[in-house]
Amino acid sequence: MKLRLAGAWATALLFATGAASAASAAAPGHYIFAWAGDPAGNGEDFIAVIDADPASPGYGKLLASAASGIRTRQVHHTEYWMPPGGLLFANDHKAGRTVVFDLRDPLHPRVHAQFGDLAGFSHPHSFLRLPNGHVLASFQVEGHLQHGPDGKTDPGQAVAMPMSDVGAQPGVHGGLVEIDNDGRAVRSASTADPARPDDLLMAYSLLPLPDIDRVLVTNSSMRDEDRTGHTYQVFRLHDLKRLSTNDFDAPAGRYGEINPEEARRGPDGAVYVQTTGCGIERVTGIASEHPRSKLVWQFPGSFCGVPSIVSHYLIQSVRIVHAIVVLDIKDGAHPVEVARARLDSAIFPHWTGYDAKTHRLAVTGYGENRLFMLNFNPDTGAIGIDPGFHDDRGQPGFDFDNREWPHGWTGSAVAHGVVFSQ
Numbered sequence: 001m002k003l004r005l006a007g008a009w010a011t012a013l014l015f016a017t018g019a020a021s022a023a024s025a026a027a028p029g030h031y032i033f034a035w036a037g038d039p040a041g042n043g044e045d046f047i048a049v050i051d052a053d054p055a056s057p058g059y060g061k062l063l064a065s066a067a068s069g070i071r072t073r074q075v076h077h078t079e080y081w082m083p084p085g086g087l088l089f090a091n092d093h094k095a096g097r098t099v100v101f102d103l104r105d106p107l108h109p110r111v112h113a114q115f116g117d118l119a120g121f122s123h124p125h126s127f128l129r130l131p132n133g134h135v136l137a138s139f140q141v142e143g144h145l146q147h148g149p150d151g152k153t154d155p156g157q158a159v160a161m162p163m164s165d166v167g168a169q170p171g172v173h174g175g176l177v178e179i180d181n182d183g184r185a186v187r188s189a190s191t192a193d194p195a196r197p198d199d200l201l202m203a204y205s206l207l208p209l210p211d212i213d214r215v216l217v218t219n220s221s222m223r224d225e226d227r228t229g230h231t232y233q234v235f236r237l238h239d240l241k242r243l244s245t246n247d248f249d250a251p252a253g254r255y256g257e258i259n260p261e262e263a264r265r266g267p268d269g270a271v272y273v274q275t276t277g278c279g280i281e282r283v284t285g286i287a288s289e290h291p292r293s294k295l296v297w298q299f300p301g302s303f304c305g306v307p308s309i310v311s312h313y314l315i316q317s318v319r320i321v322h323a324i325v326v327l328d329i330k331d332g333a334h335p336v337e338v339a340r341a342r343l344d345s346a347i348f349p350h351w352t353g354y355d356a357k358t359h360r361l362a363v364t365g366y367g368e369n370r371l372f373m374l375n376f377n378p379d380t381g382a383i384g385i386d387p388g389f390h391d392d393r394g395q396p397g398f399d400f401d402n403r404e405w406p407h408g409w410t411g412s413a414v415a416h417g418v419v420f421s422q
Contacts, residue, residue, distance in 0.1 A: 029053055031063070031106045031421040032362055033082070034371060035090045036400060036413040037075030043409050045070045045092050047101050047109050050371075050398055052420055054358055060373070060389040060398055065407045066109040068092075068099040078417030079127045079135070080306070080353065087112055087181045089127040089135055090417060093222055096123050096144075100183055106421055115183035117144055121175045125222065126205040126262075130178065130237075134186060136215065138203035140174045140222060142190055173201035176217065176240060189240035191217060191233060196245050200229045207263040207271060212287040213237045216271050220259035228258050232273065232283065234291055248273070248281050249295045255302075256295045257281060264309045268332045272314060278304040280314065282332055297327060297335045305350030308361065311378040313338070315361065317349035324349060324363060324374060326381045338381040343372050344396075355420035360386060362418040369400035369414050 030053040037045040049064040073094035082088065086104035091097070102112040116122070121139035128136050173193075178186040191201040204220045215237050220229030230250065234243045248257040256279020263273045266282075273281040278299035285291045301320025308315040312330040317323075323342040327335040343349055347368040354361050354376065361374040361383070373389035373396075376382070391399040400413040 029056070029106065029421075030357065032371070033078070033088060033101075033103060033106075033109075033419050033421065034362075034364070034398075034415040035075060035078045035417040036415040037072035037092065038409075038411055039072070039369075039414045040411070041072050043072060043411055043413075044068055045072050045075045045090070045099070046405065046407055046409070046413070047088075047090065047103070048405070048413075048415070049106055049109060052355065052358065052360070054360075054386075054388060060391070062398075062403070062406070064107050064109060065405045066101070066111070067407045067409065068101075069111060069114060070095055070097045070099060075414065075416050077126055078419055079129065080419070082419045082422050083129050083133075084422065085133060085181065086422075088419065089137075089179075091124055091127070093123060093125065098124055098183070100181060103421070113181070113183040115179075118177050118179065118183075119175070119185040119188035121177055121188065123174075123222070124177070125203070128206055128208050130208055131210050133181070135179045135181075136206060136208055137177050137179055138174065138206045138217060139177055140202045140204070142173055142175050142192065172199075174203040176203060176206065176215065176235065178240075187240060189235060189242065191219065191242070193233070193242065193245045196231070199231055199245070200227055201231065201233070201245070202226065202229065204229070204260065205262050207265060208237055209265070209271075209286065210237060214243075214286050215240070216263050216283065216286060218260040218263055218273055220261060220276065229260060230257050232260060232263075232291075232293065234286060244289070244291065246291055246293065248275075249293045251295055254279070254295060254298060256298045262306050264307055264314070266309055266314070266329055266332055267312050268329075270332050272307075272309065272329065272332070274304055274307045274316065276303055278302055278318065280316075280327070280335065294333065296333055299325065303348070305365070306352055308352045308354040310354050310356075310376065313378070313381045315352055315354070315376070315383070317352055317363065317365065319348040319350070319365075322347060322349065324352065324361070324383060326383055328381060339383045341374055341383045341385060343385070344368070347372070351416060351418055353418045353420065357420070360389075360420075362420070364415045364418055366414075369412055371398040371400070371415055371418065372396060373398075
């Protein structure tokens, strides 16, 4: 069974790669795809296409945009990297809607598919590709929760769909759903664990590990009214069977384990998890019956955002210092800070997206409607703002304020997920 499944994944991946090659040939150039929305909530979420070729005379300029059909509630995650097939998942979290954009012709983006709740789960957060070309997504809730205008759950509007038989309440746990490129559910699994009925097991992010037949899932909530999360779960990839629910390392007097979020695999095979408490937890022994976590770093403040791992460096957005900080994780148990790049005092950086083709790092955040571009040296860890990527006033970055967008909307936008073209 596993051999047949692996073969199917390989065939699908080759097909997807071929489709991407054909698309690249049809539309030469290098691009940033920025997922953005109207912070006032009047317009729609949209994809913006920006020139990302440092050798182009239009470097940093807006080239195209396309509306999603989703009225902005909380424009949020895309996939973290552009998939080979050119179909990108992008989500508005509070709207509970996800769009699949066809970006195979980058200058003419279009909606390929759209979906809401799937397989009895709602409010997806993260989307990671499987070897067969499908997406495995983390869904926060088993059932459906209706958000009010302020983003909080409307009283009386939490509707539980059929849930697992562990007696959990709506919102206590979520699930995983495998989704094809047309937005259809293929299979699913709940994060509910009868041995942990009182824990918050709302799937935030996940990391498929095909070589060891595992998926690591982190649990924390996007809703302010929920209690904090502190666990990770290990599932078997080929059948989505839950194998364990585990506590993150929580040393006395520290807070780095609070609300685990993004998981990234390091060069040593360990998984590094960033938390809202600005900790880095290193998880090892994932293929064993007894995985282990260790808090190996604590950044200052809280609400650190989406990290990237490049070579043996972990690149982290750190909100309180308005900076991107680089850790050397060659010795994963003992990271060392090697560089940092401060942006400006107006932005609280959150998302980082790396481009291996140009060694650039795109950064979006909160407080300022701007996308910053940084140069990164994967050999030394050095990082700094790219002066060649600037707006019409010569200021670093791409300005999302007060623009006429090619898809016909005029206004200021806030960007969240950002990926580079292949």
